[in-house]
Amino acid sequence: MTTPLSAATVSDKTIEEFILFILQNRIDIIEPAVSPATGILYPKIQPFASKYxxxxxxxxxxxxxMGFLEKEVFDKVIFCPKCGSLRYIARLHCTRCGSKNIKSSRIIVHExxxxxxxxxxxxxxxxQLICPNCGQPIGENYQIIGELFTCLDCSHRFPVPDVKFECMDCGNVFNSQESRYMPVYKYKVLPEKVELFVKKVALRNIKDILLRSGYRLLEPPIIAGVxxxxxxxxxxxxxxxxKVAISYYDPSTDENIQSHILNLLGKSTDVKDAVIID
Structure with missing residues (x-):
């Protein structure tokens, strides 16, 4: 089955590890690879998905x-409506009798x-082609004005044949109206959301380390300078x-790195009873 499924079974903790994987591998766009043999794959994240x-x-x-990715339609493909497979054979059929024994022919005008x-x-x-009306070879005195399909079983002529698909996995036969014609998405990583997430995870991990080391956390985290x-x-x-004070630079805010450094220098000059870590 290659159709999208519910995301309910993926935990928030797994998503945290997934975002870190995206950052470590410098992934900004996640595009699918669509193949009848393998279905829909996302090669850039396949190692993470396989590992877990x-x-x-x-x-x-x-x-x-959760807001870390933005999806966009990459392609639209036909799935078998019964089993979801991408492996099928398309055949053309007569619009009257349903036969597959049809032939495309040019429409010729004998000038x-x-x-x-x-x-x-x-x-x-x-x-030489012989005109069925006058019995003369048409030579180069003709024009092609289009094409028609002819059924070799019932002689019916029609401009567009019926298209039917036979699934190679379950054997289901279906037409285009019965098919599941669905979008396949690519995903764009949203840097501002990811950076905010990184700050949240980093601060949480630092708090855990301090607590395990016997520190208590001051709330609100404010220190009076001299x-x-x-x-x-x-x-x-x-x-x-x-006393340890942690200041984390958040690139997703309006503060630039130069302002952050100057602000931190000012704090370190005024605060004498704490180790300040950036």
Whole structure:
């Protein structure tokens, strides 16, 4: 089955690891590879999906629902409506009797006598087409004005045949109206959402390390400087006489790196009783 499935079974923890995988591999666009033999694959994330035995579509849908990815239609393909396979054979059929024994023929106009008919009506003698109306070779005195299909079983003529598909996996025969014609998506990584996520995970991990090391966290994380100014940090940890202040640069905000560094230098000059870590 290659159709999209529910993303409910992919945990938030798995998505966190997935986003880190995307960052580590510098992935910005996740495009599908569509093949009748393999179905729909996403090669860039296949190693992660295989490692955790996950359906890549579930993974991508969950990440998209959480706001880390933006999807866009990459292609539209026909799936078997019974089993979801992409492996099928397309055949052309007569619109009257349903026979597969049909032939496409040119519509020929004989310019000398004005007769118009399909090429099957023109007999061939000595490599010359003979007009069925006047009995003369048409030579180069003709025009091609189109094509028609002719059923070799019931002689019916028609401009467009019926198209039917036979699934090579389950044997189901279906037409275009019965098929599942569905979009296949590519996914764009949203940098601002990912950067915000990275900050959240990094700060959470730092808090866990401090707590395991016997620190207690100061809330709100504010330290008064010798000047009397209160300085805001992302994390402040206290352990006996030790004080650690963490300031995390977030590139998703309007603050540029130069302003962040200058702000941090100002804090480190004013705050004397804490180790400041950027």
């Amino acid at each position: 035995k996950l359906n890549p579509l579930k993974l991508l849908e969950k990440a998209e629902k 000398l006598c004005g007769y118009a008919g399909v090429e099957l009506e023109f007999k061939k003698e000595d490599d 000047s009397g100014i209160n300085h805001q940090f992302d994390i402040v940890g206290l352990k006996n006489d030790n």
